[in-house]
Amino acid sequence: MKINTLLFDLDGTLINTNDLIIASFTHTLGQYYPEKYSREDIIGFIGEPLVESFASVDEERAEEMVEVYRKHNVENHDLLVTEYEGVFETIKTLQENGFKLAIVTSKMRNTVEMGLKLTNLDQFFDVVVTVDDVENPKPNPEQLNKAMEQLGSSPEQAMMVGDSQFDIQAGKNAGVKTAAVSWSIKGRDFIEKQNPDYLLENMADLLDILGVK
Known part of the structure; x- marks a missing residue:
């Protein structure tokens, strides 16, 4: 799928x-x-x-x-707070191509909204699942499952994109594909050892992986 x-x-x-x-x-x-x-x-x-x-x-x-x-x-x-290179353009392109997008974060809602608004990314995300919304945050799959439910998606249709071991573990626990970002502060070697399905050098790499022109 x-x-x-x-x-x-x-x-x-x-x-x-x-x-x-x-x-x-x-x-x-x-x-x-x-x-x-x-x-x-x-x-x-x-x-x-x-x-x-x-x-x-x-x-x-x-x-x-x-x-x-x-x-x-x-x-x-x-x-x-600043935005990573290629993020805004990639997220905008994904939305324009009909992809379902969600934020799944261990932060509280108020600071999540501050960050999305500051970088103008808030316009692209209708679904935002924060640490306030669940009993069990990442690496438990509860947040991912909640986001997929709100988007009307299934694990076979989804991919988790993150920078920490908790993101990759949560993705595996939810049965979704995983993509790790090479700019993780924990270091490229560390994040590679989590065995994500994909390693992104730039957020725009997602477009190639997903076959978006």
Whole structure:
């Protein structure tokens, strides 16, 4: 069956929030554990729900740390977020060619909407499934299944596109094709080892994979 549905992660895939995420983690961890966590440690947290990241640091104060992170993240959002090369044009082309598009992200809805609006990508996505909408975020397939249900699609028709191991694992768990982006902050070698079906050098590579002229 032909792919007609694309499920996209947001951060690190469509929009470059790496500087913002690292700055927000650095700010928060520096407040509670000065000089204990390196940039490499922080990169290891990227892609999983915030509460899980901070629970691994300090289970008792995890919720409190999440609030500190989110305040910093929202206040600095528009200063530090940019769009990856080729993303806008590719998403626009996919929509014009009748593909069903959804965002599937571990972020909360308010910051998802901020990022989509800032990069003008909001016009292309009628379905957005955030961490607020499910009991079990990625790598559990619940978010992907919810997006496919809202789009009227099946796993045979869908592909998950993301930058972290959680995206690729969620895609495999949902029984959909997977595409990883080579610009993942976790590194090309790391993301290749997750064995995605496709590795994208530029978002426009999707058009070739899907046979879009």
